[in-house]
Every structure is written in C-alpha cells, then in structure tokens.
Amino acid sequence: MRRLLVAVFIALLSVATSLGKLTAAELAPSLAKLQRVGPKGEGHAEATAAWKVVAAAKPQQLTAVLAAMDGANPLAENWLGAAAEAIAQKHPAQLPVAELEKFLAETSHSPRARRLAYELIAAVDPQAESRLIPSLIDDPSLELRRDAVALAIEQAEKTLNSGGQAAAEKQFRKAFAAARDLDQIKSLAAQLKKLGVEVDLPAHFGFITQWQIIGPFDNKWGQGFAVAYPPQTVDFSANAAYEGLTGDVKWIGHITTDPYGVVDLNEVLGKHKGAIAYAYATFDSANEREANFRLGCINANKLWVNGQLVLANEVYHAGMEIDQYVGRARLKPGRNTILVMIAQNEQTDSWAQVWQFQLRVCDDVGTAILSQD
C-alpha cells in the first residue's frame, strides 16, 4: 500500500511538473539538487532530472530559482541560471517584472542572479536601462556596475560637449571612482588627463608598488619551483645574504612606477634563465578582514600571506593579465607580510624572456584595499 501511495505521489508530481504547476515548496528539493553539483561531475545524476523539473516551473517561481544561486558554486550557478533562462524563454509574456525588480534591488543576492533578473526585466521593458541602471553605479555586481559607469561616461561626455567642463570633470571623477573594469578605468584616466586631472592608478587598483626583491636562485629544469629557498623559510631581514644561482644574493629595495604595478625582474635583477626571484612586502591593515590577492604573472609563481601559501601556479609563459590568479586570505590588524616567488624557466624563444609580476589587494568586487602606511 505504501509503495502504491509513493507511486501515485510520484505520478502526480510528474504530471504537475509537466504542467509547470509545482509550488515553491515542491520545487525546493530540485533546486537543492542543482545547488549540490560539484567538481568532476559530482551530483550530475540527480541534477539532470532536477534541471528538467526546475526548467518547467512557472514564471512566478523565477525569483525562487534565482535566489537559489545565492552562495552557489560557479557550476551550480550555471545549472540554475540556465534553468531560469529556460523558464523565461518559455513564458516571455508572463515574466513577474515587479518581483524581479524587487529581487534586483536586494544586493545581498548573488551578483549573477541579480544581473540575470535585470536582463529578464530589460527584455520586456525598453525603459529598464534608463530607469534602473543609473542607481547601480556602486553595485556589487560588476556587470550592473559596468553598465552604470558606461551611462555615467555618456552623461559626462554630453556635459563636456555642451561646454560644462567643471561639471564634466566631476562626473568623470565619479565614474572613475566607481569603475572596476580595466577598459573603463583606462578610458576614464585618459579622459581626465585631457582635463588636466592625473589619477593614481596603482592606488585605484590597490597594486603593491614597494617591494624588497632577492634572487636569482636556481630553477634549472624547473626544479627550483619545489625548493624552499631561505626567503621562504627565514623571517625577512633586510641585511640577509643567501647563496644564489650566481653567487651571494641580497634583498634589493624596489619601487615600481608602472601604472599597473608591474615589477620587471629583468630590470631589477638582470636577465636570468632557470632562475627564481622572491618579492617581499608588508601590508598594514586597518582591521581584520578577508581580502583578495590578485596576481598577474607570466611566469610560474607562488604567493604567501603571513606565511600561509595562498597561490601556487607552475605555469610558464601562458600570458599575463591583471587579476590572472585570484587568491583569498585573511588580513590581520596591523602588519601583514606578503611573499611572492616568481620562477623563470629556460625557454629560449624571444617571447619567453619576460620575467615579471603585478599584485594587488582588493575586495571581491575589485575595490582596492590600501595599506595604511
């Protein structure tokens, strides 16, 4: 009898699903299965069936699907976001715009879910951009913020073209302060420069510019990557000297003047192949907090914060970009230590001679966290 009841329940659930009549409570188990997908195919079997259930939900349940993206890992976000879009594509005329706007306004929701909510609204409301975007200039969603900055730039350009230079400068400054995307930051810095305003790009990004650098140490055959040379094992001492690849090596103070915080080790240490350098910096934090340590490096690298390994990438000459590698660590109040290892290999190609890195400290949105000293 019990089996029969279960079978009937499953059959009813199946019919309800096919008609898109599931209630929010009935949808919850399927959403949970999508939230549980993990690396290497974990949870696929359950998620495949659950996705169909969720994608068949009523449009009124869109915000519940979007809310399930809160705290979800990037894989689960993709399962859930695709289901939300499938619902919207099936019911383009029945989107719950008011509910979606309410969802968008709650910045505690997943940035990607909120962006998706905005796009669903914008698909049916041509005024959505002008009505909603300008107020999102400091939004935690990078995509929403980007659109708001773009509108602010447009407005500043109009102001400038109509002769209001002082007002335009103020608008450009506001847009620059809000901008987190490299292309917008570059464009705004150039625009402000034309107006006679120099911006502090390293401070805007949070690049560390003052370093102590030591090297080269041996990295022949790439074997040095796994070696713990003294800079890793001995507390920093400005006067220390260690045996290096070509003789004794000492710490060298270096301040990069590159606007994007790039430290060129060929310039600081001379050109070496099969070599390792270390860069050390201190960071005075105003309080205890989580922080992003975002490294751009064309060479193999490791990063330690307060002695804890945060990043390790044994990748040589596969490109370099700002925020290429993102690590997270906890800053303590007062003095923190940062140590970067940058490993050069022995490739002879002309494009494989670069030996450099850049590091910035920021929050999850990319807003700079600056050292207090």
Added chain:
Amino acid sequence: MSRYVILILTLALPALAGADWLQFRGNQHNSIADANPPTSWDVESGKNIAWTADLPGRGPSSPIVVQDRVIVTASDGVRQDKLYILAFDAQTGKELWRRRFWATGRTLCNPESAVAAPTPASDGERIFAFYSSNDLACLDVDGNLLWYRGLAYDYPQAGNDVGMSSSPVVAGETVVVQIESQGDSFAAGLDVQTGLERWRVQRAQRANWSSPVAFESATGWQVLLQSVEKLTAFDALTGKQLWDYKLASSEITSTVVAAGKLFAPANGVTALELSENSSAPKLLWDANKITTSGSTPVVYDGCVYALNRAGVLTCADAKTGDVLYQLRLKGPVWATPVIAAGRLYMVSSAGEARVVELGHPAAGDKGQVVFATEFGERIQGTPAVSGNALFIRSDKHLWKIAE
C-alpha cells in the same frame, strides 16, 4: 579492401540523420559533404540566402546541424565569460532556444580569437558545447541541460596565452577533449551520458590547438591525438594507449583519416598507412611542399587539398604527395574549407568566399574559381553542410545559403 578500411570508411556514428553535420569538419572529420550547395549567393541582395540570424557574441567555432537544428556557440562580455549555445530551426532560421553559462575557467584570448573557439560536437542526440575556458556543457536537442563540466574548475591551470581551440569529438559512448597548455595539460574521455571521467591522460605542458580525430576500428572506437612530438592512438572507451608514431605534427591544424590512411599536418603533409591490428602506422610519403597553416587539409577524389594562411590552395596526389597544381585564392585563412559536389568552398578571415570547381586533377584538370563573393564580416569558422545548404557563421551572423 580490408575489413579495417571498410570500417573506417563507414565511420558509423550512431543514429545519424542523413543531413546531420555533427562536429568540426563533419561526421567523418573529412570536410566532405554528400550535398549540392549553391554555386553563387549574395548577402547584400539576399540571393540564395535562405535566412540570416543574429548572434549574441563572437566565435571561430563552426555551426553543426543536429536533427534539423543548427547549433552555434558564441561568447561575449568584457571578460568574454558569457558562453552561449543557440539552436535555430534549419528550415526557417527561427531561434528555438538559447542557453547561457558563465565561464568557470580562464577566458584570456588573443583578440583575433574568442572563447567560443572550439566547434561543438554531437552524437545525434546530445550536444557537447566546449569553450576555450574548458567549460563543457551537454544538452539535448531541445536545450535541456544534461550535465556541465568545468574542466578548468577541476584543473585550474588549464589554459594558454591565446586561448584554447581544440574541438571535442564523440567516439562511441565517449566524448573526448584535448586540453593541452603550459599549465594543466591532458586529454580526457567522458561518458556521454553522465559527463563523468572514463579516463584522463597527461599530455606535454605546451599549447596545442589541434583537434582529436575519432574513428572506429575492428577493435572499437579509437581516438587520435597529435602533438609536436608524436601521433598517439588511444582506445576511446578506456584511454589505453594503442600505439604512437614519432612525428612532429602541427599544433594548430588536425589530421585527416581517409580510406585507411592518415594525412597528418607534419613536414607539410605526411601520409601514413593504418595497420589492421591497431599497431603503429607505416609511412607512405611526406611532402613539405603541401603547406598548411591555419586550416586542415581535405582529401577528396584521390587528391590532398591544402589551403595555407595566405590563401594559396595546393592540390597534391594523395598516393604520392606530388603537387599537381597551386591556385591563389584569398587570404588570410583560418577556416578549413569544405568540399561538396566536386566543388571546394572556402572563406577567408576577412569574409571573402570562393567556390572552386575541382574537376579531375588525375586527368589534368586544374581547379577553377567559379564564384567569388564577400560577407563583409570576419569569419573564422569552417562552414557546415546539411542537405544542399551551407551554414556559415561570422562574429555577428549565421547564414543559411541554399537555393
């Protein structure tokens, strides 16, 4: 003709619809279609343009055709991290569905490329959409998500400085991806039904953009991977290495399997005779005068046709490698040409297309350009052929070219 050769010629992918074009270079990885596409068209006037569809992003990937749906991938966003897959009705061009994902791996790309560089593959029922970020989404033909792997989420150092572009292949019940970079570098066979790993083999830590080739032998499905060091054949179901052959092959263009022979982009082109017992192949010839650079050769009617970056077409005898003639077309070229009804269809990166009537080179014929036109947009993807239609995509549009 050996049993092995017959098997290779049939390359029996399961449950194929007649007009499906299931992967990069078509169902048999040979860029040849049993079809009769138009010999002229014009995107300006609309002549022989059955329909045009807008695309939401860029992509060097090619369209595929599955169950009368044209499937295209695209990528967009300031970080190129929005990954699209779209399905269009092949008859009407109506968009049937689109899905979007966020990249879980690296999206750094040369501006000339895009994250939607690999061409999707299908087994006739499922679609495997792969991206430079090493995201691999499996959907059914109605757009239902069946599984999703973030292969760079699993192996975070997979990715190179100009973007990945190797297209996946389906070999029986396994979808094979070749992810070779300066960081995490491997090839993997995943269960088509679950996305779970059947096998994974380490590969050399250097960038490789070539695509694997799958073919069915007497002992089952095999997958062939190439590198600057060697060709290696694996059992597609288990990942067991069957043989390798020392050969410095291109890291960009791919190998052709035709009539029991391999035509590898190495030393120009190198022809090898496949063995019947899954052992290493034997050298037939190599010809460094057959130059390939961005596009993969096509073997058709006893000839090897190779198009170099500058747009020079070389026709060589497939038995000897002797060059029969060369014909200047239009460069620069990334897209592999296709051949149908004795005609070669090529498109340059600048969107200039040429149709070449190939004739019978063995009888002394030389190729003749019979049609030239411009799309006016950048095109890097190989055309797909289905029915008597060509499907060509740019960074902005998808066209169906049919009478």
